[in-house]
Amino acid sequence: MERNERNRLSHDRKPSTEKSPSPDAPALVNWDLAASTAAAMVAPGPKMSAREIREAVADLRAAADTSVAHVHRITGLEAARDLRDSDVLVVDRASWARANSQSFSVLMGPALQHLAETRPEQLEAANTALGGTMTGAQLGAVLAFLSSKVLGQYDPFAALGGVGKPGGRLLLVAPNIITLERELNVEPADFRLWVCLHEQTHRVQFAAAPWLREHMLEQISQLSNGMMDKAQTLSERLGSAVKALTANSAGTGEKDNDGVPRKPADLLSLLQDPQDKERLSHLTAVMSLLEGHANVVMDAVDASIVPSVKTIRQRFNNRGAKRGWIDRFFRQIMGLDAKMRQYSDGARFVRAVTGRVGMEGFNRVWEKAENLPTEAEIHSADLWIARMGL
Template sequence: MFRNESAAPRPQLVNWDVAASTAASLTPAGPTMKPAEIARAVQNMRELADVSVGHVHSISRLDAARDLRDSELLIVDRASWAKANSQSFRTLMEPALDQLATTRPEVLKSASLTLGGNLTGAQLGAILAFLSSKVLGQYDPFVPSRNGQGGRLMLVAPNIISVERELNVDPSDFRLWVCLHEQTHRVQFAAAPWLKDHMTGHIGELTSGLMDKADSLSERLGTAVKNITTARSRALRDSPAADGVPAQDIGVLSILQDPDDKARLSHLTAVMSLLEGHANVVMDGVDGSIVPSVKTIRRRFNARGKSRGPLEKVIRQLMGLDAKMRQYSDGAKFVRRVVSQTGMDGFNAVWQSAEHLPTEREIHAADEWIDRMSLRRHG
């Protein structure tokens, strides 16, 4: 799409170039390795990523795993991951910002003057920099790959290597274990080609709802900052929680939601819980014949969270990382319950259409979803 070069540039709520450059400058360095070591590790991860697809197919029983040529696999460093995610955020948010510029230009102008696109871009960049050292892998369905309209799977090599060293586990076993989870996401979107547009639409509606209330954004962000400051000061004193501020009310998203926003977010939360939970079930569906040290990996990986300091814990809470971990757990419980009652083929009805997606309530009450789908129970 060509832009009118004579038109005055509209104010930006987010300066995406600043976001990308800030993330790149703040991203911490990865583990020290010689070039030959890096090359061997990258090749090993690429090979194990390919091997993992067959295991995903046998566990998930999704025939989409047979052909993933429409998406691509990338082995990336931390800065590249951060840059890619600034691009993904832009892809998701720009339609809502364009709509706001057309329908309520005065709001966009006011909000941009209050918040400043450069400041917002820098804040987003700082968040991506923090996350860049935490994420092991990610499937991004929203930015097309170079191979076609499918997305791209990124394995963040420095983080995988750092964690396998921290846990003192077999590198090849750990890398295959991680690949099983991430490749499952790739297979999910291949099995449900409608899912990308479905999620994009709901994310767009949520973003539009938030942006449409941009004229009161400054006041609500002020409340968020106050809560964050309270939580951070309590965390530095090693207190388990902020006085008078429930954990679920600290995050910025909670400040931005009206009832419609909450309904949109509830749906997206259910979908993300399903995707993450299913990937975890596939990841844990392997045994020692596939990943010989899998029991040791699971035990040591699950124990990592207990060693985090108080400041990192509150940062993770504010950024929603703890909520994401609950998605893994809640979604996995849903998947295991459905599979135990209907078999994997029964569960796979979830990929047939958007109407088959579980609600957030059903994620916590799998039998209600089974009844709604009229699936036969075992026993």
């Protein structure tokens, strides 16, 4: 979308720019700079007239409304009957980036507060060296890249910072939806409804499990706190890893019981202890569940609802083969490929469970945190079914 038209492609109320962190929260990241950097760097969207923009926004709003009844019918979740505690926003790329800078500030707030309370001298030194400028600019560049990739997103965390309605907000990124429907050469009305089915499912998930937002925030905070606590000894562990790598190369390193050289730890492993790895595994399983469930719902509609659904899914899945190496590189380092695996892993889990015990049995997953599947259970649905006594 051309720059002079982008600002029109949004909801009547764009994501608020009010501060999310508490007044006393450490300012290691300049969140305003992140949002403004992303807005300046976002790639232009498809060329459209003002009339075409208005029609696209209206179509997406209608598709978002229509999809809720289908989500309710497919999932059987009563939460789909009343979603008034959250917003649906049709936004442009810059607005999506701004909204995510707000959400990141909420997600990182507890970890930064923990750092301020446990090692204030390190936080002060980091603030002195960077002043939030470098980190804000770097985050803005990442958000600018991602802003052209995301079709939609349900954000339950912004409300914790006082932004929007208590339940959260669903963001539909209109330029990206339009760009992709043109690239795939599919029927726009069908594609827009298909996308909305996925995103509205996320909205329903958090409405059906109101405890889920706080649970995820607690797990993310604990994981971040643990990794920050270990960061001060990272240089020592990096040194040990380099020595181990050198020794393995020379054939003098440690070996396992079969005589195979032990593989040196990667950077993420160096920042994690067994508890951290367990939390990361748990969050991976939860994200696989959420994404896989939404994919199952969006593909559960038949041709009477989305006439070209099979064509859309086939072309959507095949588009990855056409990406250039630069795009593939950035997707890999930013974890987008891992996210796509979460979609497929989670969808296999949901289909396996519903195939065995039906949707009603599967819906026990939304009752409490203890019912969430583990990463092992995501890959072996029978384990979860047995643990639930189904």
